[in-house]
Amino acid sequence: MELTTLDQQDTRIVTVMETRIDAAVAIQFKDRMRDLVTGAPGRVVLDLSHVKFIDSSGLGAVVASMKQAGSPARFELAGLTRNVAKVFALTRMDRVFTIHPSVAAIWSDVADAG
Amino acid sequence: MQAEALNFVGHASDRGMTGNLSGNAGLRLVFPAGEKQVRRALSTAAGAFAGMGLSDDAKGLAEIVLAEVLNNVVEHAYAAQRPGLIEIDAWLEGAYLWMKIQDDGVPMPDGVVPKRRDQDVTGAVETLPEGGFGWSIIHELSHDLTYERDGLRNTVTFSLDLEELEATP
Numbered sequence: 001m002e003l004t005t006l007d008q009q010d011t012r013i014v015t016v017m018e019t020r021i022d023a024a025v026a027i028q029f030k031d032r033m034r035d036l037v038t039g040a041p042g043r044v045v046l047d048l049s050h051v052k053f054i055d056s057s058g059l060g061a062v063v064a065s066m067k068q069a070g071s072p073a074r075f076e077l078a079g080l081t082r083n084v085a086k087v088f089a090l091t092r093m094d095r096v097f098t099i100h101p102s103v104a105a106i107w108s109d110v111a112d113a114g
Numbered sequence: 115m116q117a118e119a120l121n122f123v124g125h126a127s128d129r130g131m132t133g134n135l136s137g138n139a140g141l142r143l144v145f146p147a148g149e150k151q152v153r154r155a156l157s158t159a160a161g162a163f164a165g166m167g168l169s170d171d172a173k174g175l176a177e178i179v180l181a182e183v184l185n186n187v188v189e190h191a192y193a194a195q196r197p198g199l200i201e202i203d204a205w206l207e208g209a210y211l212w213m214k215i216q217d218d219g220v221p222m223p224d225g226v227v228p229k230r231r232d233q234d235v236t237g238a239v240e241t242l243p244e245g246g247f248g249w250s251i252i253h254e255l256s257h258d259l260t261y262e263r264d265g266l267r268n269t270v271t272f273s274l275d276l277e278e279l280e281a282t283p
Contacts, residue, residue, distance in 0.1 A: 023185045024149035053156075053174075055181045056247035064244050071239055083174035089283060090254050091247045092235045 001028045003036065010042030013078075013103055016051050021058030029058065033065040037075070044069055047103050049079030054087050063093065072096060078103045139165055140205035146197040147217065152184045155202065166206050172279040176211055179255050180204075182248040183215050183270055191219025191268055210257075210273045218266050227261045227270070230254075255279065 002017035014036050021029055037044055046062065048054075054062075062077075069075035078100040080088065088094040100106050141162040145151045156177055163173045184200060192198045201216040222228070230253035231246050252259065256272040263269075 020153065022149070022153060022181065023188070024153050053177065053181075055178060055185060056245070056251060057185065059247050060244040063242055067239055067242065067244075082171070083178070086171075086175065086282060087178060087251070090251055096235050096242060 001025045001032060003029075003032055005036055007041055011106065012036065012040040012042075012044045013047055013106075014044060015047040015049070015103075019050060020053045021048075021051055021061065022053065022055045023057040026057035026061045030061040030064050033061070034068055037065055037068045040069070040074075043074045043076060045076045045078050045100070045103065045106055047078050048084055049081065049102065051084055052081055054084050056091075059087060059091060059093060063096075066097065072098060076100060076106075078106060141202065142204075143202040144199055147188045147192040147200050147219075148197060149185075149188060152181070152188060152200075155184065155200070156181055159202065159204065162204065163211070166211070168211070168276065169280060171282070172211075172274075172276050175255055175279045175282060176213075176274055179252055179272070179274065180213060180215075182252050183213075183272075186248060187215065187217045187219060187268075190222075191217045193220075195219060207273075209276050211276060212271070212273045214269060214271045216267055216269045219268060221263045221268060222261055225261075225263055227259060255282070 004015045004017055006013045006015070014033070016029075018025070033046075044065075046065070066072060066075040076098040079102050080099060085094070085099075088097070088099070139162070141159060143155050143158060145155050159180055160173055160177045163176050168176060180202070184202075187200055198218050201214075203214040205212050228249045230250055235242065252272070255274060257275060259270070259272040261268070261270050
């Protein structure tokens with residue numbers, strides 16, 4: 001499970017460099033995320049733009065990571081592909097997370113909010 | 115390790131054969147229960163669904179439903195007795211994709227498919243569910259969901275309405 005991180009100002013962008021977050025990697029993903037969330041400067045944005053498939057175990061691990069961060073304001077998502085977005089919608093988790101269209105949109109979204 | 119050594123039995127499928135219910139190629143896969151093997155089976159199944167003419171959207175949703183049923187077999191039916199075998203059959207009937215998943219693991223609790231649990235996503239962060247999404251997804255997308263226990267064998271059967279999958283946002 002390859003995850004890359006980039007800290008910019010108060011934001012840590014964690015990019016999942018895998019095409020699947022499924023039962024085979026969910027526990028590993030959750031463990032890695034725990035470390036990355038704990039050491040983050042402020043909010044964490046999970047970049048899912050390479051992920052084409054997520055199952056319920058993967059979704060549970062993403063929710064667990066957000067809980068670790070403490071609040072939806074400190075753990076956001078970016079770059080959901082079509083299939084992944086559908087799984088979030090089916091389980092109503094799209095109502096829980098702030099979801100940015102892409103990592104690039106994180107900064108413009110902040111500007112818009114201001 | 116033994117499970118890894120077993121070959122996948124099955125293929126995506128006998129395209130030249132006639133006599134299938136729909137006239138379209140079906141899918142039959144037999145493989146040892148395990149997370150890695152499930153991943154591989156899903157990849158094969160997704161290829162077969164594309165071969166049956168499913169769009170990318172319908173294929174993606176068919177794959178997630180199948181994934182949840184297979185994960186359940188690995189995590190519960192075979193929790194204490196790996197490696198067992200899992201069999202998948204999938205075939206088209208008109209605008210419906212039917213699937214049958216069989217295993218020889220322990221039966222479902224109370225002999226029935228777990229009910230849909232509508233998750234509360236409105237509460238405090240610490241009360242958010244981290245599990246239980248699987249059966250919600252299965253119930254949400256499937257029709258004619260049945261479970262049978264015959265001797266030592268579990269059989270889950272369901273259909274997917276392909277037009278409905280296309281329209282799922």
